[in-house]
Structures are given as C-alpha cells and as structure tokens.
Amino acid sequence: MASSSTAVAAAVSQPSSGGRRRRRPGLKLLLPLFFSLFLNVFFASYLFLSFHQPAPGWARYATTEAEAAAAAGCSGHGRSFVLRAETPVCECEACYTGDDCSWPVLDCAVDADGEDSLFLEPFWKQHAAGSSVVLPGWHSMNSRDGHRIISGEIERHIHLLHKAASNAMTDGKFIVFSSRPAELLNALAHAVSANNNSSTPPNVVEHVTSLNAREGDGGSPVIFDRSYYWPHYYPIAAPADEGIMLFSISKISGHAGIGFWWAAIKDEKIYQRAAEYMTSNAVIVSPDTQLRVLKLIKVMISEKGAGDIFKFGYTTLKARWSQLHKLLATSDRFSLHPFSPNYCSYFKTVRDPTPAYAWLKCEMDEDKDCQAVLRKFNIISGSGKLFEGDNRYTRLNLCMTNDHFELLMMRMEAMVSKEWISSS
C-alpha cells in the first residue's frame, strides 16, 4: 500500500504536460471489476436458487429422474427416457441415429404422412413448469378416482378453452369425453338415433369431417368434426355453433399420444342418452389422462400474448406455408390449392388459412400417381385416393418438428430444382 500511495502522491504533485489531472490507473479498472463481480453474483444466485432447491419429500426421486431425462437433450433430435439405473436413453426422431441422436441418417425418407402435431413441442418445453404433472404411485387405483371433481373441472375448462379461442359456442351445451374416438362416435350415433321421433329411426348418421362437404340429404342427424377449427389452422370467422361438435386434444395442444376427444352437445336428451350409453359400456377416461388434460388446458387458457399457443401455432405454420408457397411458385410440375384470406376474430386481422395439411397436386400428364412421384424424391406423403381425392393429389402433414420440416424443404427444393434442370 505504501508504494502505491507514494506513487499517487508523486503523480498528483507533478503537473502533467497537457495540464490534465492524473487519475489513479487502478480506478479505471475498479469500476468494470465491481460491475463484473456484481454480474457474477447475480448469475450465481440465479443458478443456485434454481438448481439447488431440492424437491422435498417423496416426489424428489421421480423429479430428479425426469429432469435428468430432459437434460439429456439427445442433441435436440430425440426424446430421452430414464429406464435403467437412472441412465437416460435416447429414442431418436426419424432421420437421426446414434446414442445421442447426433448422427443424421443419410438418404432418410422424410415422413410427411401421419397426423402428429410435434410442431407444438417447443411451446410445451417453454412452459415446462406449469404443464408438468406428478403422478403419485397410488394415483388411478380407483377406476373412478377423482371422477366427480376432476371431470367437473375438465368440463368447466373446456368451456373456458372454447371461449378463449372463440372457435365454438358452448354456453348452455353439454360436454361428454372419451379416450377413444370410436367410443364417442358410437355413443353419439346411438344417442341421435334413439332420439329420433319418427317411427323409422334414421339408418344414416352423418359424420362431417370437412368444413364444406355435406353429402347427406339434409334429413339425417349430423355430427360435425371440428377438430381443426382452431386459430393455429384457420381464421376464426365466427364460433362454430352446430348441435353436436367434436374436438380432440391432439389438434390443439399437439398431444397425439394422449387419447382425449370431447363433444359439445346442444340437446339435453341427446347428451343424456350419450352419457348413459358410455356409463353402461364402462367407458372411462383414466384419471391419469384427465389430470394431464386438465393441466394442459389450464396452461392454454392462461397464456396470452407471447405465451399464447394459438399464436405460437399460427406463427409457425404461417412461416412454413410461406416457404412452401415461395418454393412452389417456381414450379410447373407441382401446385398447391389457392387460399382465400378471411377475417379472424381471434387475431383480429385478415389472414390466410394455415392448415395442418398441404394438398400437393401433380400437374404433368405423366405424373398420374403424385404420391409415387414424391416417393422417388424420398418423401413419404399421404395418398390422395385414400382421402377420396384422386391420385394426382398427395397430402403433406406440415405439423412435424422443425428438423423434419427443414428436411422436407430440402427434399422439395431438390425436387423443384430437378424440374429446372430437366426443362433447361
């Protein structure tokens, strides 16, 4: 200390050549040092508080296990599970391989068939805290565990969900739900036919899956499948308001592995018959499933603005459709069906539809089987004929992971490039 104060005294007492006051060189570094130290204390406290809070009690082991599995990461190309001796194991997404899923599979076929909605996975990872569920070992022992309470809560939250999305009018309507779509449809078909007052009950119940295609004679009872009528996919012109409307959790939250379908029913007698049918056929939804669905719906109705799943879904699909349109604008061989924008009461703006599936059409005479054409380019797509179109159409599921969509775009770019090469 003595030597530095002497130096300071000497520095102060000697006039500098420019007449400037001499500052202690140490002071120039002190400020950044204190600021940097402060930052480190801040970071360390944040990490300490978030890491080292042990979860007290019985759920701690399961929590540690789950967090270890999540932390495994699998290079962002897979999902991890803790199976043996607390070692996470990765199950890789399509087109990746290796213990940590870091190796791309050469010449991998892109799977654009199927109906999963993994594009919503990043949303749930961002909302990990609020959306996760701890199932104690003794949960779901009673086949009717929490039935009255949780089922009542699910019904209440379904109403709130439709209100939040403004996609369906459910006030005053009744909700039934099931783990299997067939069970729900059977119950509804039974309920509407039993309800028919004519002496000859109807032998047709229409299940309308497309927004436009009514084929019946107008006399048959109708069940409207509104599974895709959410702001992720379509402008919500007005809330749907049919007598019986079907929805599924997988199309709104993306959880295709949780089987959960519900119907909103206007007529109380139809509702009662459907409910009785399900009770007498012992149709129950596992309390595990009910708890998970309740949690997911709570997150979806609580988030507004940037945390909104509808916005997340719409933004993602909009970008993908834009890429697709841009690419195919340069193609004579392939085309997409045109879209008409419409006002969306959810986003309060005019917007294009951003459907889950793209129907690609093969325009060339020789491309009679569009699915086969894409298969040559290592793209697996849905058959047009299977969906009552013709083989010139093929269906692409755009709701895949980011990785897989990038791969799809690469393959399609190669496909369109080949067209230019052939034509030149």
Added chain:
Amino acid sequence: MASSSTAVAAAVSQPSSGGRRRRRPGLKLLLPLFFSLFLNVFFASYLFLSFHQPAPGWARYATTEAEAAAAAGCSGHGRSFVLRAETPVCECEACYTGDDCSWPVLDCAVDADGEDSLFLEPFWKQHAAGSSVVLPGWHSMNSRDGHRIISGEIERHIHLLHKAASNAMTDGKFIVFSSRPAELLNALAHAVSANNNSSTPPNVVEHVTSLNAREGDGGSPVIFDRSYYWPHYYPIAAPADEGIMLFSISKISGHAGIGFWWAAIKDEKIYQRAAEYMTSNAVIVSPDTQLRVLKLIKVMISEKGAGDIFKFGYTTLKARWSQLHKLLATSDRFSLHPFSPNYCSYFKTVRDPTPAYAWLKCEMDEDKDCQAVLRKFNIISGSGKLFEGDNRYTRLNLCMTNDHFELLMMRMEAMVSKEWISSS
C-alpha cells in the same frame, strides 16, 4: 497515457520503505477483472444455451403441488387433488363426507359390488418415492413416443414379473398389450381363428375366466383369463402354462384406473397376427400409461421380504377372510364356500386361497334372493345370476379400502346378530 507513465516511472525510481519492487496498481486489478469477465461469458453462454431447454427445476412446481395434495390427507377417508389456486380439494370415499372427509355418512350403504382393488393403496403410499412418475408437459405428443424403447422395456419387465411371482411360464412366449380388454380379445380372437388350419374356421373361441369351468368341446381355441392367478389371491401350485394367457395390471398392483391388459402367447404365428391386427386398428397404449405401468412393475419386482406386494396383498386378504369365516361360523342363515388349502410355490408353504370375492350363500328357504337380503342390511353386493350362479348366491368384493371393509364387517355383524335375536 503520458501522465500514467510518468507516475509509473516515478514509482519505479523511488525506493520503497520495505525494499519491495513496486508493481503497477492496475495489474493487481487486471487479473481479477479478466477472470471475472471470463466468468461472465461462461454464465451468459450457459444461460443462452439452456434457453431452449426447459428451465432447470421445471418439475419443482408440479412436485410441490402434488406433495401439497398428498399432505392434505383428507382425514384418511378420501383422495385429494390440487385444482384451483393450489388448494387441495378432497374427494371423499364412499360413506364419508365434509371438506376433509372426516364426517361419516349415517346409514351409508356399503358398496361390496364392483371390482376395484383399493386394499393395495397403503402399499403404494409406503413406496411413494419409487413408484411416482413425473410427466413433463411435452410427454406423449408423439403417438409413438418412446414406443420402441418403452414397449420393449415393458415386455422385458412383464417376463421378470411372472418369473418373480412364479405364476406363469412366459419364457419363449410373446407379449402383446392394450388399454382396452375388448381390443386385446378381438385381436386374439382374430389371430386364433385366422390361424386355424381347417377349411372351416372355428365359430367359437373360448374365453375361460374361471380356473375350472371349461365348457367347450375341447376343439375350440381357448384364451385363458389368468387375471387373478397371483399369490395375493391363490396358492401358486405351479406356473400357468397355457397357449394364450390374459393378465391385467389392476389385479396385481390394484390400479383399476390405469387400463392395461396383456397376453402371453406361445405360438409365434398367432402372436404376429394379433400384433398386425392391433397395428392396423391403430391400437396404441398411451406413452403416459406405458411409463406408469413400467414404474409400477419395477417396484413390484424389486421388493422382496417386507416390501413385497404379494405378501402385502396376501396378508391383508388372509386377515379379512379369517374375520369373515369367524363371523359366519356362527351363522345358520349364511354360508361361505369351503376352501381347500394347497401348497404355494411362492410362499413355500401350504395355505388357503384368499380370493378377491366371497360368494355368500343364503341357506334359508325364504331367502331366495340373497342380494336383496343383504340390501336390507345396507350392503350392496353382486348378483349371483349375473355371474351364472343363482340368486341364492351373492358376491362380495373383499378388495376394498380398510375403512370400507370395517364398515362391511359392522353391517355383517349386525346381520348375523339379528339372526341370533330372531332365533332366540
């Protein structure tokens, strides 16, 4: 710069009092500054890279919530759920009421009908740590999530479970499983009829649910329902070894709310046909369910001695049967079917069966409908006729909670006492 170099020169040229070499004061701070800056970069990078991973400690909220729910206790007469604003809500067991389920319902009817196995609930509460599961928000988005890995593990653990219980020979056999018994039975019925080599496929497939009652002509394919063939309920004379054997999780672990049934199949062709049938009918078991079942089986095969679920189940039912036998030994009006003890290779001792259900017989001429007789004493029991017996028999499910069994015994004691009073 001029001023500081002058000061440095001055500092260097003046001898210090201790004879020590004077260092530039700036240097003393440079090192800590660089180190601190390095730490800043490290922390910032870590936080940035972990942005797209769920925040550490993400499962903590769900853990706190679940533990709060469990701690609510509901006076030991109900189950609690955290539904609104982190407030546990109790759903009371039958015959209890009130916010905390502490009020018994006067003249409550004891429900001894049904098929739940809640007598095993205390076992799972004792094994809370190992048996609980954390389901992250992004679990089960893929309808085939972890299918290959987890399904393979479930199959492996089913084999281990049967080995541990020594109740079925499954070495070399194939396992299929489903969430719905009907789906599994349909797949098996399809598989065995398709497999039949004769020109006329069988029009009967026997589904044998009782250990003894074969009714077929010996020619039809048979599916043996071995759901109850566990040490909890029966002496395991020898491992069952039929061509197709059915089991369900609810009868071994008590989880009636988790739908999970499996079949052990000897013939590979039959197995392949059943598996193909299930695939083409999109029969999947939710990844949530698979993870839960895997956890439960792991606990059941890991525990030996005092922690053994088979011992727990057997001990509980043995005590209950003993009480029942003791009570009905004093009755002329009611009787139980007699038991023959047998050697049990699991417990390595001769023991009585301790079945899940007691078949009570009404011995008096005037008691033609035994179910109705018990109903007068506020006991709801199963109809004999429904189970292809006659109405002199009524079925009591003994696998209820301790509370409910105590209440059943009280009612039955009252019933038997009335007999003494009438006869005296």
